[in-house]
Amino acid sequence: MIVEIGHYALVLALALALAGGTLPFWGALRGDVRLMAVASTTAVAQFLLVALSFAVLTYAYVVSDFSVQNVVENSHSLKPLLYKVSGVWGNHEGSMLLWVLILVLFGALVAMFSENLPLKLKALVLSVQSWISAAFLLFVLIASNPFLRLDPAPLQGRDLNPLLQDVGLAIHPPLLYLGYVGCSISFAFAIAALIDGRIDAAWARWVRPWTLTAWCFLTLGIAMGSYWAYYELGWGGWWFWDPVENASFMPWLAATALLHSAIVMEKREALKIWTILLAILTFSLSLLGTFLVRSGVLTSVHAFATDPTRGIFILCILCVFIGGAFSLFAARAGSLGQGGLFAPISREGALVLNNLLLTAACATVFVGTLYPLALEALTGEKISVGAPFFDMTFGPMMVPLLIAVPFGPFLAWKRGDIVAAGQRLLFAFGAAMTVVVIGLALMGTPSALALFGIALAVWLMVGALSEIGFRTKLGRVSLAESWRRGAGLPRSAWGTTVAHFGIGVTVLGIIASTAWNSETILTLKPGETVTVGSRVLTMDGFVPISGGTYTGTSVRFTVREGGNVVATMEPEKRLYSVQNMPTTEAAIKTFGFSQLYVSLGDISADGSTVVRVYWKTLVALIWLGALVMTAGGVLSLSDRRLRVGAPKPARRSVPLPAE
Amino acid sequence: MRRLMLMLGLILSALPAFAVQPGEILKDPALEARARALSVELRCLVCQSQSIDDSDATIAHDLRVLVRERLQAGDSDEAVKAFLVDRYGEYVLLRPRLTWHTIVLWGAPPALLLVGGVLAFGLFRRRRATAATELTQDEQARVEALLAREE
Numbered sequence: 186m187i188v189e190i191g192h193y194a195l196v197l198a199l200a201l202a203l204a205g206g207t208l209p210f211w212g213a214l215r216g217d218v219r220l221m222a223v224a225s226t227t228a229v230a231q232f233l234l235v236a237l238s239f240a241v242l243t244y245a246y247v248v249s250d251f252s253v254q255n256v257v258e259n260s261h262s263l264k265p266l267l268y269k270v271s272g273v274w275g276n277h278e279g280s281m282l283l284w285v286l287i288l289v290l291f292g293a294l295v296a297m298f299s300e301n302l303p304l305k306l307k308a309l310v311l312s313v314q315s316w317i318s319a320a321f322l323l324f325v326l327i328a329s330n331p332f333l334r335l336d337p338a339p340l341q342g343r344d345l346n347p348l349l350q351d352v353g354l355a356i357h358p359p360l361l362y363l364g365y366v367g368c369s370i371s372f373a374f375a376i377a378a379l380i381d382g383r384i385d386a387a388w389a390r391w392v393r394p395w396t397l398t399a400w401c402f403l404t405l406g407i408a409m410g411s412y413w414a415y416y417e418l419g420w421g422g423w424w425f426w427d428p429v430e431n432a433s434f435m436p437w438l439a440a441t442a443l444l445h446s447a448i449v450m451e452k453r454e455a456l457k458i459w460t461i462l463l464a465i466l467t468f469s470l471s472l473l474g475t476f477l478v479r480s481g482v483l484t485s486v487h488a489f490a491t492d493p494t495r496g497i498f499i500l501c502i503l504c505v506f507i508g509g510a511f512s513l514f515a516a517r518a519g520s521l522g523q524g525g526l527f528a529p530i531s532r533e534g535a536l537v538l539n540n541l542l543l544t545a546a547c548a549t550v551f552v553g554t555l556y557p558l559a560l561e562a563l564t565g566e567k568i569s570v571g572a573p574f575f576d577m578t579f580g581p582m583m584v585p586l587l588i589a590v591p592f593g594p595f596l597a598w599k600r601g602d603i604v605a606a607g608q609r610l611l612f613a614f615g616a617a618m619t620v621v622v623i624g625l626a627l628m629g630t631p632s633a634l635a636l637f638g639i640a641l642a643v644w645l646m647v648g649a650l651s652e653i654g655f656r657t658k659l660g661r662v663s664l665a666e667s668w669r670r671g672a673g674l675p676r677s678a679w680g681t682t683v684a685h686f687g688i689g690v691t692v693l694g695i696i697a698s699t700a701w702n703s704e705t706i707l708t709l710k711p712g713e714t715v716t717v718g719s720r721v722l723t724m725d726g727f728v729p730i731s732g733g734t735y736t737g738t739s740v741r742f743t744v745r746e747g748g749n750v751v752a753t754m755e756p757e758k759r760l761y762s763v764q765n766m767p768t769t770e771a772a773i774k775t776f777g778f779s780q781l782y783v784s785l786g787d788i789s790a791d792g793s794t795v796v797r798v799y800w801k802t803l804v805a806l807i808w809l810g811a812l813v814m815t816a817g818g819v820l821s822l823s824d825r826r827l828r829v830g831a832p833k834p835a836r837r838s839v840p841l842p843a844e
Numbered sequence: 845m846r847r848l849m850l851m852l853g854l855i856l857s858a859l860p861a862f863a864v865q866p867g868e869i870l871k872d873p874a875l876e877a878r879a880r881a882l883s884v885e886l887r888c889l890v891c892q893s894q895s896i897d898d899s900d901a902t903i904a905h906d907l908r909v910l911v912r913e914r915l916q917a918g919d920s921d922e923a924v925k926a927f928l929v930d931r932y933g934e935y936v937l938l939r940p941r942l943t944w945h946t947i948v949l950w951g952a953p954p955a956l957l958l959v960g961g962v963l964a965f966g967l968f969r970r971r972r973a974t975a976a977t978e979l980t981q982d983e984q985a986r987v988e989a990l991l992a993r994e995e
Contacts, residue, residue, distance in 0.1 A: 420898055427893045483892075529968045537967070541960045549953040556949045566945055569887045571895065571938025578953040708866045786865065786900075795866060 188253055191241025192332035195282075198234035198289070199322040201227045205315035209308035213380075221308035225296035228311050231318060232286075232293035239273075239286045242331050246273050252338035255279065255331040261344035261763055265733050271355030272345045277479060277495075278331035280358060284475065285321045287359075287366040292318065295370060295395075302391060309377035310370075317369055320502045328498045344734050344763035353413035361406030361433055365471040367399025368436055371443065372468030375461045376510060379517045389451035389460065394822055396447060396464075400440045401818040407433050408811035416771050421702075421782050421799045423807060426575045428483045431554040432474030438547035439467040442540045449536050453598060455527060458518045459540070465514060469507045470547070476503050482558060528600040535593040535601075542586040549578050587641055587692065590685055591648025594678075595655070609655050613647035638696030645689030649682045676824040684817025691810025694778070694803050701802035710793045717800050720781065721745045724794070728755065735759040735768075740785055740794060744774065751776075756783045778805045864897065865905065870912055879912050882921055886911070886928065887938050895938055907936075 205227030212220025245253045246269045249262040259276040260269055268275075274283040292314040299307060325331075348354070374392045378384040410430070415423040424430065443463040449456045477483055480496030527533040553570045560566050591613060595606035617640040624636050654660070656678065657670040705715055711726045725741040737759035744752040754772035761768065771784040779802045786795025864883075870876040883897035888904040896904040896911075907928070914924045928936050940946045 418898075422898060425893055425898075429892075534968070537964050541957075541964050545953065545957040545960050548956045552949060552952040556946075560945060564945070567933060567935040568940045568946065569893075569935055569938050570940060570949065571885075571887060571893055573885050573939035574949075577939070578950075582953070582957065706864055706866050706869065 187241055188245055188250065188332055188334070191238040191245075192330070194234040194238040194241070195322065195326060195332070198231050198238070199319060199326060201231050201234065202289075202315045202319035202322055205231065206312050206319055209315075210312040213305050213308040213312070216305075218304065221304050224308045224311035224315075227315065228289070228292040228296035231315070232289040235282075235286045235289045235322075238332075239282055242279060242282060243270060243273050246270065249342065251340065251342055252334050252336070253331075254333045254335045257335055257339055257342045259345050260342040261734050262341060263734050264344065264350070267352070267355060268345060268350045268733070271349070274358050275345050275349040275354065278325070278329040280362075281321070281325050281329050281479070282331055283359065284362055284366060285318060285325060287362045288314070288318050288321060288369060291367055291370050291395075295373075299391070306374075306377055306381060306388075306391075309380055310373045313373035313376045314369065317373075317506065320505070324495075324498050324502065328495045344761065347735065347759070347761040347764060347766050347768050348417060350733070350761075351413065351417060353409060353417070357406060357409045357413055360402050360409055364399050364401075364403025364406050364440075365433070365436060365474060367395065367402060368440060368468040368471045370395040370399070371464040372510070375464035376513065378461060379513045382517060382520055384457055384461065384521055386451050386454050389447045392464065393444070393447045393451065396440060396443055396467075397818050397822050400437070400444055401815045401822070403433070403437045403440060404811055404815045404818065407437055408808045408815075412808050415804075416773055417768075420784065420797065421704075421771075421801060423804075426553075426572045428554050429478055431550050432477045435547050435550050435554075436467055436470040436474060438543050438550065439463060439470050442543040442547070443467050445536045445539050445543075449533050453527065453533060455533055456537070456540075457521045461518065461521070462514060463540070463544075465507075465510045469503075469510070470551075472499075472503050472506060476500060477554075527598070530596065530603050531601040532593065532596045532598045535589065535596050538589055539586065539593065542582055542589075546579055546582045546586075549582065550575070553578070584641070587645060587688065590645055590688065591651065594652040594681055594685075610648055610651055612654075613644055613651050616647040617641070617644040632700060635696055635700035638692065638700070642689045642693035642696060645692060646686050649685035649689065653679070653682045677821045680817045680819075680821025680824065682817070683820055684814045687810045687813030687815075687817055689810070690806050690813050694806030694808075694810055697803035698801045698807065701800075703800040705798045707796060708793050709796050710791070715796070715798055717781065717798050719746055720751070720800075722754070722783070722798060724796070727788075727792070730757060730759070734763050735761045738788065740788075740796075742772070742783060744781065752781075754781070754783050756785045758785050758788065775805055778803045778809070780804050864908065868905070868908055868912065870916070875912075875915050878921060879908070879915055882911050882915075882924060883908055885925075885938050887936050889932060889936060 205224060209221050209224035209227075212218070212223070242255070244250075245256050246260055247266065249256065249260060249269070251257050255276065255278050259279070260272050264272070272279070274280045292311060295302075295307070295314070296311060302310075371392050374388065374395070378388055407430075410433070411423045414425065415421065443460065446456050446460045446463055450460045476496070476499045480493075480499055482496055553574055557568050557570050560568060591610055592603070592606050595601075595609050596603070620643045621636055621640045624639060653671065653674070656674060657667040659667045662670075703717060705717060707715060709715060709724045711724050714721050714723045716722075721744070723743045723745070725743055728739045728741055730737050730739050737757055739755040739757040742754045742756075743750055744754060752774045754774055756772040757770040759768045759770060760766070769784050769786075771782055773783075774781045779800065782799040782801060784797050786797065788794045864880075870879060880897060884895050886896045886907060888894045888896045888899035888901050888907070890901050890903055891899050894904075896907045898904075910928075911924055914927055919927065925937065934940060934943075934945075940949060942950050
């Protein structure tokens with residue numbers, strides 16, 4: 186009965202989505218205030234209904250209701266509670282329901298927290314949002330319904346894929362979806378602006394917090410996924426250029442570009458058409474990602490062809506929304522008009538460069554991800570596009586972008602002075618060069634590329650701080666005065682600095698962990714030792730382990746440095762009995778920002794065990810940098826100017842003449 | 845179950861990776877380094893997108909051993925790749941070779957950058973042309989009149 190309530194709530198949400206997509210839209214076109222007001226009500230009601238339905242599915246998982254097919258296929262009564270709950274979205278049907286839940290959550294947030302949005306714009310935005318949720322609710326109900334019953338009900342479930350029984354995987358999908366789906370808001374705003382035929386700086390101001398929110402979640406989600414791969418896969422890699430990763434990385438690149446172009450639009454009313462296009466592209470890439478991951482097209486074009494229902498359904502949604510959006514864009518973009526003028530060397534110019542490189546990089550990832558699929562579908566030829574391709578193409582595009590990052594904030598709007606900007610960055614440049622010299626002196630000549638990378642990271646970090654240093658006149662006035670100035674700076678300025686600093690941190694982690702990475706592969710027996718740098722690991726012996734639905738063995742290592750015990754590590758090998766699937770759990774110890782990483786291979790009958798030991802210098806900075814970037818985003822989000830409810834600026838009565 | 849397998853394949857290739865085994869490592873460190881560098885560029889044929897260096901699948905093990913055998917026999921890196929492509933097709937290479945099949949793939953990134961650059965450049969040129977248009981005397985007079993009235 187409870188399960189049917191969830192099912193019914195979902196149908197009801199679909200009906201409301203249809204109503205919320207048509208009535209306010211009709212009202213907006215006719216100028217009917219009462220019809221437009223329906224938008225907020227339906228948006229909030231949709232959220233409540235889908236939330237109820239999601240709660241019901243979660244309940245079915247928690248109580249292990251094996252009369253529900255979805256629960257049988259993905260759960261087990263002995264599974265720990267956390268993984269029972271995370272199992273709700275650890276499968277296709279449940280994760281699509283989570284997708285829809287987050288979609289309607291964002292709709293409800295827009296409905297509740299944008300009182301100062303013009304009624305017409307709000308009605309249009311929420312209508313577009315309702316169309317999207319109607320399409321996906323239909324998809325869930327028709328092609329991936331999690332509420333289907335099973336009769337007779339089996340006594341036990343088939344358990345969740347062991348690799349998904351992990352804290353990282355419990356929070357990774359919700360974070361990623363908050364990012365993915367959050368992009369729908371800027372898409373809805375873009376479509377509404379195109380329908381309305383009007384767009385201005387205020388529009389950019391309304392869109393930016395939503396984009397920034399989505400971007401923060403996307404950053405966290407991707408970082409989380411990367412860290413999960415790092416500790417779960419057992420060989421220390423953290424990014425694979427796997428199509429699934431690329432599917433989340435493309436919207437991130439586009440959203441990053443969008444964040445920056447929206448600044449230009451907000452401050453200078455320039456790049457309007459481009460910003461609208463980026464907003465459409467970003468969500469299109471999110472939809473594409475959903476299609477790639479959910480349709481099965483990635484495993485092979487043929488696997489897709491044998492069971493195409495779901496894939497084709499999502500493909501249709503994709504075509505309707507992306508095709509429709511681009512048609513509308515083509516028809517209306519010309520009427521939006523141009524904005525303020527600016528010279529190539531200016532803040533705008535720097536942001537155009539940022540957009541150019543980010544978009545080209547995003548397109549490169551797009552081509553690299555989809556080319557093998559297209560080629561196989563068209564010619565039957567199978568090729569692989571892997572990490573070496575992306576290293577060769579994506580990498581070189583990032584270098585000029587990263588070099589340019591510190592310059593951006595130092596350039597004035599309209600017309601900037603690159604020489605003056607360079608002078609203000611002399612300290613950062615000096616710091617980068619000092620690191621190179623120290624590096625050469627300390628380590629002889631490591632690879633030139635590594636040294637360049639480290640210098641680039643320092644340039645980014647010090648360059649980001651230089652901006653705040655300059656604006657607070659650090660060193661030129663008293664510290665108290667600098668402090669006062671710093672406190673008076675807008676939060677968004679701090680946000681920029683922190684986020685740009687974060688990029689430097691991540692770059693440092695990437696370069697250091699790649700260049701100063703040691704790997705030891707050997708066979709050990711209990712009592713034997715292995716030396717990694719200044720640390721000695723002793724294999725003490727085996728410990729049987731068991732928990733939830735697995736049993737296994739862990740190997741206990743003692744780590745000594747200069748004779749003193751500094752850590753013990755216990756990498757594991759598990760066997761999940763229900764799915765008969767072995768997994769390895771690496772043991773990781775963090776020293777400073779560097780990590781010692783131990784994982785197990787085959788264990789022979791005589792106790793000799795294949796062991797892999799890695800030392801990864803500064804590797805934790807990769808993910809710490811992502812956290813810092815997110816913190817920058819959050820800081821910027823808390824800026825008074827962007828706070829939802831902040832008084833909107835007086836609309837310029839006479840628009841700037843275009844040409 | 846099929847759905848489960850599919851998902852599994854999607855999230856990562858089936859088993860936890862545990863690549864190079866101690867027994868595989870060559871005595872000659874230079875040769876071993878070349879083998880590792882080559883392995884990174886070769887695809888584990890049954891995996892989602894792992895190189896044979898990262899994968900513990902049986903085929904990856906076989907390929908790693910094969911690569912080392914060829915290297916010990918004195919093959920150049922290119923010869924080893926060619927040998928594997930002969931056996932398994934272009935699919936085995938993670939960095940596709942430049943052929944007419946892949947010309948779009950390799951050409952796209954620079955082409956896109958170039959087109960984007962030209963478009964951005966055009967943006968500035970057009971704008972500069974606009975900015976350079978000076979006011980006629982008549983317009984100048986009107987502007988001044990308007991400004992005077994504002995004050």
